[in-house]
Amino acid sequence: MQDNERPRERASGRDSSAAGADEAASRTALDADELVVGYPTTDEPVIDGQTLAVPEGEVTALIGPNGSGKSTLLKGLANRLEPDDGRVLLDGRHVDSFDSKELARKLGRLSQQNTAPDTISVEELVERGRYPHRGFFESQTESDERAVDEAIAMAGVEHLRDREVGTLSGGQTQLVWIAMALAQDTDVLLLDEPTTFLDPHHQLEVMEIVEALRDDSQITVVLVLHDIAQAARYADNVVALRDGSVYARGPPETVITRPLLAEVFDIEATVIETDYGPQVVPIEPLGDDEAV
Template sequence: MLETRRLRLDYAGRRSSDAASAVVTDLDLALPGGAVTAIVGPNGCGKSTLLRGLARLLRPSAGSVLLDGADLHRLPSRELARRLGLLPQQPSAPEGITVEGLVRLGRHPHQGLFSPWTAADQQAVELALEQTGTTGLRDRPVDELSGGQRQRAWIALTLAQNTELLLLDEPTTFLDLRHQLEVLDLVTGLQRGSGRTVVMVLHDLGQAARYADHLVVLRDGRLAAAGPPATVLDADLVAEVFGVKCRVLPDPETGTPLVIPAARHGAHLVRRAATPDIHRPAGR
C-alpha cells in the first residue's frame, strides 16, 4: 500500500515553513493495493506534483510518503527501483536506441555492477515486449515510432522492471482517442492479470471513471474526494471542483459514471443542427 500522511509538497521540492507556497497541502491519502487509482482534478491542482512526490522525485517539505509502512525516502534507491516503476509525462530516450534496447534498461535495478545479462533478464524483456505488442518493433529506433507505439515501448520498459507498483503521469497525453483507449486498455489489462498496484494521472473524467477502481480528486492541492468512481463522481462534485454544471449518468457501455456537461450555447447548437448543409455535394 502507498499512503501519505500530512504530506506537503512545494515547487521543485523547495522546503519552506510557509504553507501558502505549497502545491500539495496536508494530504492524508491511502491508495489501495492491487487496484487502479486515477488522480484527477483541474489544471494546476497538484496532480503531477503529487505523483512526483509519490515517486520520490520530490522531497516533502512536511509529512511523509509510506510504502507498506516504510518511509519512501529511507528506502535504498535500488530497492525502491525494484518495487516502484514510473512513466513520466514526456520521457526521453537515448538517441538512436531501439525498442529492445529501451526495454532492456528496465532490468538495470535487478543487476549488480558487474552482473552479467542473464536468461531471466532476457525472459523479462521478451515477456514485456509480448505483453505490450511491441515484439515486431524490437529493432526499430524509438524516435521513429508513432506516439502510440512509443508509449507502448515505454510501458514495456516499466514491465521489464517488474515492480509491484506502477506510477504513470498522464499516459494518454498527445495521443488521439484510439491510441488513448489502447494505452488504457493495455495498462488496466496488465494490472488485472498481474495484481500490480497502478496509480495514474488522467484528465478525462469519463476515462478515469471507466478504467479506475479508485478515484482521487484534488482541488487546489487538497483532497476533495476519494473512493470508488460510482461513489465519488456526481454533479455536485464536478461543479464544485471543476466549475462545470453537468449531469452524471451511467455509461451505456460500462455502467460507470459518465459526465455530460450542460450546453453553454444551446440555442446556437440547435440552430446549427436544424440548418441544412448547403455545401454537401449532390448524391451524398
C-alpha cells in the same frame, strides 16, 4: 470533502466475494500521511497536508483541473520530491529509507517527459527497465530476457522490437516507454498522464494494459488522468484534487457526480450511468458564482 471507501464492483468480473477479498481490500500499498510537497521556486506548497491511502492491487486514478496538484502528488509518492512535512510509506516502510535501486525494484514511475536517443532500438530501451535488478557490471540474465520479452508482448510492441525509437509515432513511443516500465517488474506503478496526446486507439491500448496489470498481475497502479471517462471506466478508486487538496475519493460512481464536476472542474455537466461506469457529458463552463 467527500469520502467514500466502499469497494467498487467492476464489470471486469473480479470476484469481490472470494475468500480473503475483504482483507485484501483493507491493505494499502502506498500511504501518504499529512504530506506537504512543493518546489524550491514556489513560496507555498502545492500539496499541503494531504493524507491518502492507495489500496493494494487496485487502480487509483488522480483527476482534477490543471494546476490542482496531481503530478506533484505523484512525484511525492514516488520520492521524486522531498516532502516539506509528512511522510510516505511503501508497504509500511518510509519511502525515503530505500536506496535508489531497492526502491526501483518496488516502485516504478513513468513521467510525462521521457527522452532517449533516437537511434536506440525499442528492445534496447525496454532492457533499460531491468537496471534495478542487475549489478553495475552484470550482463543480462535469462530472467532479464524473459522480463523484457513479456513486457514487449504486454505492451503490444513486438512488431516494433528492432525499430529505432526515433522512427516511431507518438503513440508507439508511449507504448514502448510503458513496456520499459513493465520490464522494471515492480509491485507499484505510477503513471503521469499516460494517455495525453494519444489518439483514441492508443489511449485504449494503454488503459487495457493498466487493466491487465491489475487483473492478471495484481500490480497496484496509480495514474494521473485528464479523461474523466477513462477514470470512470478503468479505475477502482478515483481521487479528485482541487487547489492541492483532496476534494473527494472513492469509487467512480460516488465521486464523479454533477456537484463535483461543478465544484472541482467548474463545468455544468450531465452524468449518465452506463455499464462502463459514469459517463460525463459537458454542457457549459461555470463562473465562480455558478458552481454548486
